[in-house]
Amino acid sequence: MQNTDPAAPRIRGAGLVLARGGRNIARVPDFGLGPGETAALIGPSGSGKTTALMALALMRPPAEGAIAIDGADPWALSRSARDRYRGRHIGLIFQSFHLVDALSVEDNILLAARCAGLPPDSARAGLLLSRLGLTAIRRHRADRISHGQAQRTAVARALFNRPSVILADEPTSALDDANTAAMLELLTDVAAEQGAALLITSHDRRVLNRMDHILAIAEIAA
Amino acid sequence: MMMLAFSYLRRRWGQALLAMIVGALGVTAVCLAFSGFEALPEAAEQAWGGVDLVVGPKGSALDLVLCCALHVSDPRGLVSEKAAMALGRHPLVRVAAPIALGDNVEGVRIVGTTPDLLSVYRAGIARGRIWHKPLEAVLGAQAAKALNLGIGDRFVGAHGLAAGGEMHSQFPYLVVGILAPTGSVLDRLVLCDIATVRYIHKMHAEDEAAQTGITETYVNLPDAATAVVASYKSPVAMMLLPRLVDADPALSAGSPSLEIARLMGYARPLTYAATALGLLLVLIAAAGAAASLMATMNARTRDLALLRVLGAGPAALAGVAFCEAALIAAGSVVLGLAFTAAALGIAVHVLAGQTGLTLHPHVDATLLIAIAGGAMAVALFTALFPAIRAATTPVEEVLRS
Numbered sequence: 037m038q039n040t041d042p043a044a045p046r047i048r049g050a051g052l053v054l055a056r057g058g059r060n061i062a063r064v065p066d067f068g069l070g071p072g073e074t075a076a077l078i079g080p081s082g083s084g085k086t087t088a089l090m091a092l093a094l095m096r097p098p099a100e101g102a103i104a105i106d107g108a109d110p111w112a113l114s115r116s117a118r119d120r121y122r123g124r125h126i127g128l129i130f131q132s133f134h135l136v137d138a139l140s141v142e143d144n145i146l147l148a149a150r151c152a153g154l155p156p157d158s159a160r161a162g163l164l165l166s167r168l169g170l171t172a173i174r175r176h177r178a179d180r181i182s183h184g185q186a187q188r189t190a191v192a193r194a195l196f197n198r199p200s201v202i203l204a205d206e207p208t209s210a211l212d213d214a215n216t217a218a219m220l221e222l223l224t225d226v227a228a229e230q231g232a233a234l235l236i237t238s239h240d241r242r243v244l245n246r247m248d249h250i251l252a253i254a255e256i257a258a
Numbered sequence: 259m260m261m262l263a264f265s266y267l268r269r270r271w272g273q274a275l276l277a278m279i280v281g282a283l284g285v286t287a288v289c290l291a292f293s294g295f296e297a298l299p300e301a302a303e304q305a306w307g308g309v310d311l312v313v314g315p316k317g318s319a320l321d322l323v324l325c326c327a328l329h330v331s332d333p334r335g336l337v338s339e340k341a342a343m344a345l346g347r348h349p350l351v352r353v354a355a356p357i358a359l360g361d362n363v364e365g366v367r368i369v370g371t372t373p374d375l376l377s378v379y380r381a382g383i384a385r386g387r388i389w390h391k392p393l394e395a396v397l398g399a400q401a402a403k404a405l406n407l408g409i410g411d412r413f414v415g416a417h418g419l420a421a422g423g424e425m426h427s428q429f430p431y432l433v434v435g436i437l438a439p440t441g442s443v444l445d446r447l448v449l450c451d452i453a454t455v456r457y458i459h460k461m462h463a464e465d466e467a468a469q470t471g472i473t474e475t476y477v478n479l480p481d482a483a484t485a486v487v488a489s490y491k492s493p494v495a496m497m498l499l500p501r502l503v504d505a506d507p508a509l510s511a512g513s514p515s516l517e518i519a520r521l522m523g524y525a526r527p528l529t530y531a532a533t534a535l536g537l538l539l540v541l542i543a544a545a546g547a548a549a550s551l552m553a554t555m556n557a558r559t560r561d562l563a564l565l566r567v568l569g570a571g572p573a574a575l576a577g578v579a580f581c582e583a584a585l586i587a588a589g590s591v592v593l594g595l596a597f598t599a600a601a602l603g604i605a606v607h608v609l610a611g612q613t614g615l616t617l618h619p620h621v622d623a624t625l626l627i628a629i630a631g632g633a634m635a636v637a638l639f640t641a642l643f644p645a646i647r648a649a650t651t652p653v654e655e656v657l658r659s
Contacts, residue, residue: 095567095654116571123569134564138265147262151568193568 045070046233047092047201048104053256054087055099063254064088064101069201071231074224076244078237079253085237086205088253092235093203094122106200123152127194127232129204129223133186137179141170141189144178148196164192168222184215191219195226202227204236208243220246262565263581278589280542285594285629287536289621290601291529297602297619299522302328305615306514307379307442310496313342313503313511314485320521322512326357326485328615329367329443332419333359333484337509339452342486345503350495353377354488358455363413363431365421366401368448370455370483376437378489379444385409386435392454396435398445405448407433417462429458441616456482540636563653576645583637591633595621 045068052064062084069075079085090096092103094110103111110121135144145164146156165171168188173181178189187207194202204223208216220243227234236243244250267274306327314322315335324331339356346354355378358370373388386409389396397407407413411433416423431450439445490496496513503511562575602619609615
């Protein structure tokens with residue numbers, strides 16, 4: 037799927053309503069994030085932040101509304117095409133990282149390209165490993181690295197394919213102030229460098245202060 | 259995806275190795291059933307060389323063949339050379355020769371015969387000459403090597419067909435010739451004039467008779483022979499001559515090809531059993547691999563969901579499962595062929611040591627292709643269910659958990 041409108045925001049949500057168990061639970065305010073723009077999706081626990089992120093990551097369709105990435109509607113694609121589209125255009129950082137334990141740090145990063153059907157660019161992997169301070173442990177298996185190293189590996193994997201959109205699910209929830217600041221700086225810097233939109237779900241004030249926009253999820257009463 | 263499958267295998271190498279070994283045992287059993295059992299009659303056919311018929315005393319035809327064509331068992335009695343050689347004059351017989359067994363040198367059989375025996379086996383002298391006098395011997399190529407004897411050397415025979423018998427020290431043989439290799443049993447025999455064997459045994463029998471009062475056949479039957487071996491002039495002889503011989507009240511005929519075919523026919527159920535066992539082992543290995551793969555796929559649901567999130571399609575997910583199963587299958591085939599080679603190597607060694615038969619087992623290309631294809635089919639089938647499961651996994655739920 038091509039970028040149909042160069043001037044269009046990297047990601048845009050309009051009229052998004054989220055459902056769980058067949059019931060509408062939350063509404064996401066309309067938004068549009070251009071290259072390098074950042075936003076935090078906030079709301080109390082259980083309000084549907086992660087559900088919203090799953091919809092934006094093309095894993096779960098919204099009950100209502102439209103999502104456009106680079107001006108196109110990826111939900112119009114078939115399931116496998118949507119999976120491939122996600123792999124190439126969306127960088128996902130999970131709260132629990134979801135690294136493949138059997139693989140090395142470097143192979144985990146290269147997995148982003150392999151799964152998306154792109155050539156595994158070792159030079160880019162080297163660059164990201166260096167940028168994230170992972171060069172020394174590039175051959176270490178993922179289940180033998182520290183929490184912080186795993187987090188940085190997950191970030192490197194999300195950035196590898198130069199995505200249009202970076203979605204991060206509570207990336208600072210387990211970090212102290214110093215590490216939170218470092219993580220946010222890294223994500224915002226990389227988003228700016230790559231011209232990607234960054235959207236983070238969080239209820240962490242330290243995150244909110246660094247974001248361009250705050251999107252507050254509105255719960256729908258039962 | 260192969261890299262990922264390999265990493266998964268490396269991580270659980272113990273389980274993977276076990277699955278490969280079980281699969282390899284199946285492949286080995288199938289290969290042995292198909293190649294090993296085929297090699298046995300081939301080895302026997304090579305061993306009996308040009309012998310189409312053995313004529314010996316009344317009794318089992320198979321015994322005659324095993325004793326006088328393959329030289330792997332002991333004789334059951336003696337016949338009159340004159341009576342048995344009557345066959346040699348039949349127009350359907352190309353050539354016939356009497357053989358007299360009874361002595362050995364270090365376990366190598368000494369065969370008293372006539373020079374016509376070389377014609378039966380289509381053998382030729384490589385060095386030296388044929389025997390002209392009593393106690394001159396011509397050695398088969400392997401026998402000369404095994405005994406480390408050359409032209410002009412002397413040796414002493416021992417009584418009986420197995421090493422360790424009473425030495426006939428007063429009758430030393432002189433090596434006058436060495437045969438060119440034939441690939442037949444002749445290579446591992448020592449040949450001499452039949453009169454020499456008769457004389458030595460007559461002397462031995464008279465000594466024993468003097469001590470025990472029992473008179474042996476060699477004393478009673480001046481033209482005694484263990485058997486007569488013959489080569490046909492025409493295949494038609496196969497239909498006629500054995501019946502002709504069997505009609506004689508004192509003689510039996512044994513056709514090596516018929517008797518070995520009959521023997522292998524008795525062993526055929528063993529071949530089927532080994533094949534069935536092999537296939538069963540392959541199925542057990544496949545079931546084990548499938549169960550193991552299912553278990554690992556279950557444990558790996560999160561990883562597979564992640565691969566989908568990262569863009570891998572259902573085919574790629576199936577590819578991971580298939581690659582993993584295919585690596586196990588390929589390992590089983592390689593290991594199985596190695597086991598087969600080792601087992602056949604041992605069988606060749608043991609058989610050669612015990613019977614002198616030389617097995618030339620081989621796994622032919624068709625069987626190899628069938629085994630490799632079968633292994634991949636099993637791998638595909640094994641990977642099918644985990645692949646379906648991986649492709650239909652609700653990623654969102656998995657990643658949330």
